[in-house]
Amino acid sequence: MSTHQANQTLLGEISDLMKREHYSVNTERTYCVWIKQFVKFHCLQTRESLFAEAENKVEKFLTYLATEREVSASTQNQAFNALVFLYKRVLEMPLENVRATRSRKEARIPVVLTREEVKQVLPLLDGVPELVVKLLYGSGLRITEAVRLRVQDLDFGFKQVTVRNAKGMKDRVTPFPEILAGPLHNHLEKMKMIHEKDLMQFCRLGKVQPAQRFGVMEPRFGVCWARLLPLPNLRSTELRNTHDFIWNLDTGSSPV
Numbered sequence: 001m002s003t004h005q006a007n008q009t010l011l012g013e014i015s016d017l018m019k020r021e022h023y024s025v026n027t028e029r030t031y032c033v034w035i036k037q038f039v040k041f042h043c044l045q046t047r048e049s050l051f052a053e054a055e056n057k058v059e060k061f062l063t064y065l066a067t068e069r070e071v072s073a074s075t076q077n078q079a080f081n082a083l084v085f086l087y088k089r090v091l092e093m094p095l096e097n098v099r100a101t102r103s104r105k106e107a108r109i110p111v112v113l114t115r116e117e118v119k120q121v122l123p124l125l126d127g128v129p130e131l132v133v134k135l136l137y138g139s140g141l142r143i144t145e146a147v148r149l150r151v152q153d154l155d156f157g158f159k160q161v162t163v164r165n166a167k168g169m170k171d172r173v174t175p176f177p178e179i180l181a182g183p184l185h186n187h188l189e190k191m192k193m194i195h196e197k198d199l200m201q202f203c204r205l206g207k208v209q210p211a212q213r214f215g216v217m218e219p220r221f222g223v224c225w226a227r228l229l230p231l232p233n234l235r236s237t238e239l240r241n242t243h244d245f246i247w248n249l250d251t252g253s254s255p256v
Contacts, residue, residue, distance in 0.1 A: 062100030
């Protein structure tokens with residue numbers, strides 16, 4: 001079996017397991033990236049080669065991350081968690097006594113804009129980017145949370161946003177500024193017009209498909225308008241799964 005085929009089989013098994021256990025898409029992708037780097041670092045050819053001196057292999061890889069790539073402690077821990085998942089949950093061989101060199105990269109204090117600086121930035125934006133940035137600032141949303149918002153997550157009565165499946169797979173409710181009620185209403189009206197126009201043209205923009213992890217398509221999943229920020233250039237020739245993509249707000253076309 002070639003290295004590519006072996007990796008594909010292993011990564012497929014990891015992905016399937018994480019889907020069954022309801023890990024977030026971001027965690028699934030991140031773990032797969034680290035495991036792929038681990039396999040390439042040691043030039044592993046077969047699944048059996050993962051078992052030989054497993055702790056030693058993991059220690060060397062984590063030490064390499066700390067000493068040569070100089071990653072932060074949190075990044076090194078992320079890589080270690082991915083490998084722990086691989087060995088414990090997939091290979092059913094828990095790691096013991098892993099003693100790698102720990103990253104010494106100092107934590108940096110984040111830069112926080114003052115109110116005056118925010119007032120200087122906001123006038124430079126317009127359209128959808130302006131609306132998203134104001135949601136980030138006014139409601140304390142992460143970027144991925146903002147671009148994944150659904151229409152039903154907005155509560156204009158209580159002036160609040162429901163953030164679903166956030167960090168730690170937890171839901172939370174956060175208020176949005178009253179000054180955003182008008183722009184949000186206007187944006188929704190525009191999106192509704194676009195949706196209705198596409199439906200008239202027999203396009204499938206806004207069709208909510210259950211992610212593959214939920215199995216076969218059911219008849220109740222029909223054509224509906226769900227996303228606050230739908231993909232502008234999505235047409236019938238480019239049907240994409242809205243659950244599994246984060247969209248680039250600048251071009252509205254590039255999935256990350």
